[in-house]
Amino acid sequence: MRLGDKLILVSSAIVIAVLGCGGFLAMRAYEDFQVRLAKGQALQHADVIAKSVRYHMLKNRRDDVQWIIETVGRREGLFDIRVFNDKGAVAYASRRQDIGGREDIASERCAYCHAPGARLAPETTTLDAARLVTSGAGSRQIAVMAPIRNEPACHGCHPARRKVLGSLEVIQTVDELARQIAANRRRSLVLLVVLVVLVAAAQGLLTLHEVTLPVGRLHAGFDRVAAGDLASRVDAAGSGELAALSRAFNCLTGQLQEAKARLDHWTDELSAQVARATGELRESNRRLEAASRLKSDFVRDVSHELRAPLGSIASCLHAVLGGYAADERTRQELLERACRKTEALTQMVRDLLDLARLGESGQPCSRESVDLAALLGRAGELFQAKAAERGVRLELELAPGVPPVDADPRDLEMLVTNLLDNAIKYNRRGGRATAALGVRDGAVRLTVADTGIGIAREDMPRLFNEFFRSEAARKHEKEGTGLGLSIVKKLVDRQGGSLSVHSEAGVGTRFEISFAARVA
Amino acid sequence: MSESKAKILIVDDDDDQVAALRVVLESRQYRVVSASGTKTGTEVLEREAPDLIILDMMMEGKGAGFLFSRQVRKMERFKGIPILMLTGMRSQTGFSFPGKDKDPQFLPVDEFAEKPLNPQDLLRRVEGLLAKARAA
Numbered sequence A: 001m002r003l004g005d006k007l008i009l010v011s012s013a014i015v016i017a018v019l020g021c022g023g024f025l026a027m028r029a030y031e032d033f034q035v036r037l038a039k040g041q042a043l044q045h046a047d048v049i050a051k052s053v054r055y056h057m058l059k060n061r062r063d064d065v066q067w068i069i070e071t072v073g074r075r076e077g078l079f080d081i082r083v084f085n086d087k088g089a090v091a092y093a094s095r096r097q098d099i100g101g102r103e104d105i106a107s108e109r110c111a112y113c114h115a116p117g118a119r120l121a122p123e124t125t126t127l128d129a130a131r132l133v134t135s136g137a138g139s140r141q142i143a144v145m146a147p148i149r150n151e152p153a154c155h156g157c158h159p160a161r162r163k164v165l166g167s168l169e170v171i172q173t174v175d176e177l178a179r180q181i182a183a184n185r186r187r188s189l190v191l192l193v194v195l196v197v198l199v200a201a202a203q204g205l206l207t208l209h210e211v212t213l214p215v216g217r218l219h220a221g222f223d224r225v226a227a228g229d230l231a232s233r234v235d236a237a238g239s240g241e242l243a244a245l246s247r248a249f250n251c252l253t254g255q256l257q258e259a260k261a262r263l264d265h266w267t268d269e270l271s272a273q274v275a276r277a278t279g280e281l282r283e284s285n286r287r288l289e290a291a292s293r294l295k296s297d298f299v300r301d302v303s304h305e306l307r308a309p310l311g312s313i314a315s316c317l318h319a320v321l322g323g324y325a326a327d328e329r330t331r332q333e334l335l336e337r338a339c340r341k342t343e344a345l346t347q348m349v350r351d352l353l354d355l356a357r358l359g360e361s362g363q364p365c366s367r368e369s370v371d372l373a374a375l376l377g378r379a380g381e382l383f384q385a386k387a388a389e390r391g392v393r394l395e396l397e398l399a400p401g402v403p404p405v406d407a408d409p410r411d412l413e414m415l416v417t418n419l420l421d422n423a424i425k426y427n428r429r430g431g432r433a434t435a436a437l438g439v440r441d442g443a444v445r446l447t448v449a450d451t452g453i454g455i456a457r458e459d460m461p462r463l464f465n466e467f468f469r470s471e472a473a474r475k476h477e478k479e480g481t482g483l484g485l486s487i488v489k490k491l492v493d494r495q496g497g498s499l500s501v502h503s504e505a506g507v508g509t510r511f512e513i514s515f516a517a518r519v520a
Numbered sequence B: 001m002s003e004s005k006a007k008i009l010i011v012d013d014d015d016d017q018v019a020a021l022r023v024v025l026e027s028r029q030y031r032v033v034s035a036s037g038t039k040t041g042t043e044v045l046e047r048e049a050p051d052l053i054i055l056d057m058m059m060e061g062k063g064a065g066f067l068f069s070r071q072v073r074k075m076e077r078f079k080g081i082p083i084l085m086l087t088g089m090r091s092q093t094g095f096s097f098p099g100k101d102k103d104p105q106f107l108p109v110d111e112f113a114e115k116p117l118n119p120q121d122l123l124r125r126v127e128g129l130l131a132k133a134r135a136a
């Protein structure tokens, strides 16, 4: 059973009980009042009659007494007025047929005052002496009986020792009153029932409206919240405790909603972060794997690249030392081969060391203001001899006013050296190698171009791989480690520059490198 | 003197290695022709019709000799030509190849020689292979 229903039931029961009892008591009080009113009337009659007949009793005028009684009885609509003598016989009566009748002192009428241990002292003449009785015919009557006292004025004919000379009884029919009362009772009862029902209904409605419905709404609200609908609000109009409770509920859900929103936000943020971190982790893992694969590839390659020349050096030397050479010239040639190979090997080791140095993370890289024009000038001088030897014209095109760049001068030197070396090496007799310096889009741009053998399109993707040397390059030039461009790539990355290659097989090649100009 | 007239093809992209081999082999009167790659190798092979091939395993650093040997075996004329393969493999990886007898499909060469060359060892192997070929 729900709280609201219980409340309705209990409060209705209380209302019915209170209204019922109250109504009953009120009805009883009203009836009592009516009876007392009737009794008072009867007493008044009795009093008037007693007074009226006193004079005629003094004179012992019996007809007059009878006449008065009859007249009063008729006029006042009384059922009966009786006067008993001291023997209990009816001496006068407004209903003549009653005259001569008797009433034993032990009868119920008289025992009221005369019975031993009677409730009322015989002196009583108050309202209480009036009793509500039911006649033999079943009608309701109020009977007032009062003693007629002997007084000094009466002593003339009645001995003074007698205290009471007779009794006066006034009987008033109250059937009408009783009927009225009964009708009243019914009407009151109906009224009461209707009232109770109405009040109970009103009270129930009130409870329903004030308690059950709000409680139901609250309950539903809590259910919705429990089901996760934090946007749920309840009607909080009004000023009662339930309205306050509803407002508190709304406030609570509001805060919950806000907290939930914040939590959701955090959760989203967190999962995004986790996803990002996971992604980064996966990416770095992938890179690490790639790096380690590259590394083991590299180690294998290095191993081969070092071993192969060592093997041929050893072969040459074995041939010479074993005395297999047919003549001095052959011996000389083999030794020269071994010597050249040794130099190439030395170059390879040098390049490998450079590469290793560049590959080390955290390797400090000094930053200085470097005048690339001056650097290019020095490098150009160094390569003039080699260029001349190969019949290549080496030219420098240095635009004026090129700002310095922020870089490691040794790195830049290595970079320029490698590019110039290739431009001269992979060139033809009568060809041209050009190193140009200029500014474009606010960046310092170094261009090394040649009119040499060029690079085949299919070789482009591997160009910067360690040990990569194209077929054409091998054919064209015996000497080479295939490490130069990988060093160049690392240097450019390290200096924060950008690198691009344009080449056409058989026509020429152009390397372009851009550096941000030094910010003053 | 037929022995001294045997013609040997060296296929190796390292001309220093070729030069050393040539000196050693010519000291025993072998006639030596050479090629620096597999493509020229095939040309020279058909042109010169040598009696034996000395083949570098890791030409261009990629085991091109491996493929070349299979290619040779597919040529009707050279199905039986003895091939001596030069390899730095064993000392590099500890891995030794099965010979022709064991798995001719996989690596159809007759013998292996480790680089760097021991001239005496090389000559002994070459002579052995040629004798075996003559006997067949």
Ligand SMILES: Nc1ncnc2c1ncn2[C@@H]1O[C@H](COP(=O)(O)OP(=O)(O)O)[C@@H](O)[C@H]1O
Pocket: A418, A422, A423, A426, A450, A452, A453, A454, A455, A463, A468, A469, A470, A471, A472, A473, A474, A479, A480, A481, A482, A483, A484, A485, A486, A508, A509
């Ligand atoms: N200027 C160039 N012209 C043509 N090819 C080039 C040029 N520079 C580099 N290459 C190609 O890139 C390869 C790698 O160059 P590099 O790393 O410097 O090695 P190396 O100079 O030892 O051959 C060269 O072998 C060649 O095939």
Ligand SMILES: [Mg+2]
Pocket: A418, A421, A422, A480, A482, A483, A484, A485
């Ligand atoms: Mg180079």
